[in-house]
Amino acid sequence: MHAVNHLNLTLHRGKALGFVGETGAGKTTTALAILQLIQTPPGKITGGSIMFEGHDIMKMTEAEKRQIRGDRISMIFQDPMTSLNPLKTVEDQIVEMIGLHSAMKGEEARKRALEMLALVGIRPERSKDYPHQFSGGMRQRVGIAIALACEPSLLIADEPTTALDVTIQAQVMELIKKLQSVVNTSFLLITHDLGIVAEICDDVAIMYAGRIVEYSNIRQLYSHPLHPYTRGLFDAVPRLDTRLGGKLSVIPGLPPDPIDLPKGCAFSPRCPKARPLCHERECGMREYEPGHFVNCHFPLELGEGGVQ
């Protein structure tokens, strides 16, 4: 089965790209594909290229990929409760990363690890503690420290706050944003939260059933979404001006089973604007206005898609 199909994305240095979609849309799979960390078996990348700083990651040898991982591209994972090795101290887990990608050894690497912990707000006396001695939010801070320890040029965060307590989600998100600019790394944020994307990202890509359906900068996309699916996502977000007791509109139906994608545009069965052509064949990405791409035969008119 193909979980992710025909994906074209470009991310410029120092910029933050939001990657938005429902659960099961293939966001995490895409992130893991960039790092070439898809479990085989059962997973497999069947084709395509992943260009990073002018090189195709798909064509690299295993050793070259290892040099990219952690050093040039690193990742913050979704669930901090399970993403840290329970048998190693947090310091050791950061030191491991540093030891792999820099000349620093022993004391020096240890000092650097303490700096990283301080940077994410963990006191040095806790460096010899094990993951189970930290709360979820603190563990995610450790995860951030690991990911940024080698100052990667691309940082991927896979729903970094979903598994956390609501009260500290904002803190952790802020920390990531702050450190992203400190380290000056490109940032790929995977989330289903359009609000967070608006605050943090420069560009946004909307993903549906393993495909990008719309891609643009924040300003254009939020002021006039072109794809009916994007529009649906916005309508499903509760807003302050929503009348109390009024119903949120939801997108009817469920995301398709990736084993059994519908013919034509994957969104067509749920799309309020679908016409016969949509059920026949997919449109493919096209540039509807400068810098604003959409994968739809009949994008919403500039007026009709507007978000007030």
Place this chain on the structure above:
Amino acid sequence: MSKNNSMLHYTLIRLRRNYLAILGLFVLLALICCAVFAEQLAPYDYAKQDYMMIRKAPSATHLLGTDEFGRDVLSRLIFGAKISLQVGLLAVSISLVLGATIGAIAGYFGGKTDNILMRLMDIQMAIPTILLAIVISSALGPGLFNLMIAVGITSVPRFARLMRSSVLSIKGQEFIGAARAMGASHTRIILLYILPNCAAPLIVQSTLSVANAILYTATLSFLGLGIQPPYPEWGGMLSAARPYIRNSGYLSIFPGLAIMITIVALNCIGDGLRDALDPKQKR
């Protein structure tokens, strides 16, 4: 690799395990047939001695040869299936009934009862199982029935622990509280509400325990503590074959093969059942 090809590949891999289980089931059915229709299937009487035919290698008249008394090995193996399956099933019934009862009581009532019962089980676990079977069977003396008890007692703690943990996980659920609120008695709740929900792990454990019980039976008989001659127990047959290992090696092969095939079949069925019934349980 094309899409269809890889899907077929993984389906086959998932089925492979169940192929084994199905194969095991067929072997077990064949063994049960042997046990039930031993009189009809066996070419000779298992106890019929023939001093003209002592330790004759396999031939057309005696497919698996004859033993030191000129008895037909194949016939003895067929009758042996009867004994092994009998002992295995009955021994496991003993451990199942005792173990499940103890586990259910411990898990259901909790507190002191639980503590005392489970400590007792822990103490029994401190004696390696086969050793305990040997001591008990030597205390009870040889014989089919005593052997079943000796082998049955050894796996009581395993069933007790399994049952207890199942009961503990089910006890807190709403429908038990509802039953209690309706005034159901403890016995009724355990038998009608809890037991059916623990069935899956118990069934899996039973299958694997039958394999163990057959192995223990053969071991005890091999040591001369189990079933006594002239009854054709597989382990006992191997024990009798030992002195002739230099000249009549085939006597040491076929009974062992019979034991191994039986155990492999039961293990395959057990593994298959576990995957089918209880995918969460650890292997």
Place this chain on the structure above:
Amino acid sequence: MVKYIFRRVLLLLLVVVSVMVIIFTILYFTPGDPAKSALGQDANPESIAAFHAKYGLDKPYPEQLARYLYKAIFKLDLGYSYMMKSPVSMELATRIPVTMKLAFWAVVLSTLIGIPLGVICSIRQYSFLDSLATLVTLLGVSMPTFWTGLLLILAFSVHLGWLPSMGASTVSEMILPIVTLSGSSIAVIARMTRSSMLEVIRSDYIRTARAKGQKERVVIMRHALPNAMIPILTIISMQFGALLSGSIVTEAIFSISGVGRLMLEAINLRDYPVIQGGVLFISVAFCLINMAVDILYAFIDPRIHVK
């Protein structure tokens, strides 16, 4: 930590005493008179009475039990063998080394083969090697020890004539008994290692280690294996118990005069003190190993510390 170990030792003593009570009780209520086994079935009543008096067999059950426990615990006196006419502890002391030697090497062999085999199968899941190993280990756990021993004798002593089929004093004599003992343990350990590793390899922190750019070999050896180790250690300590009791079978097949053979003889002759002593030795050794492994857990896994 010290408190934890102290509590474990206390628990161990409790278990050992309970095992002694249980075994004593089972044997006490066993039908058959040891005096008749020792003196012959037609011994006259006077000599039987004298035998009973000598070994305290005429006393009531609680008194006999109390005396046995007192002597065993405080004087390390396990009684007197009816057959050998010597202290049980002496008999055991001469037999223990060979049994321990076999069990030790069997554990070493099965660990050294079982764990790597399981690890290789888990990282090459569904490969040809994995399928083959799965099949072989399935046969391994299903083969009765005594049959393995007989087959090995048949192959290596009778047919090939490479190795002796009796004794355990020289290296060549020890090979077949050790292989016999380890056979099923290798299979059990390999199966447990494989399934435990498969579970760990799928976990998030292994993905994290890979995302760091760590070498696959290091990911497996430093991150996955330690986390998979606890169930493997448990099964190894269980196997140690199985190996010690398996010595009864192995020693019978290879005519080795260790604890196992001693116990088998004692069972046939109703030499109760020897049976009690043998069971006690094996249980204590088994409990000690289990305890050592439990303490080892705390060193491997920092989470156990806290509990």
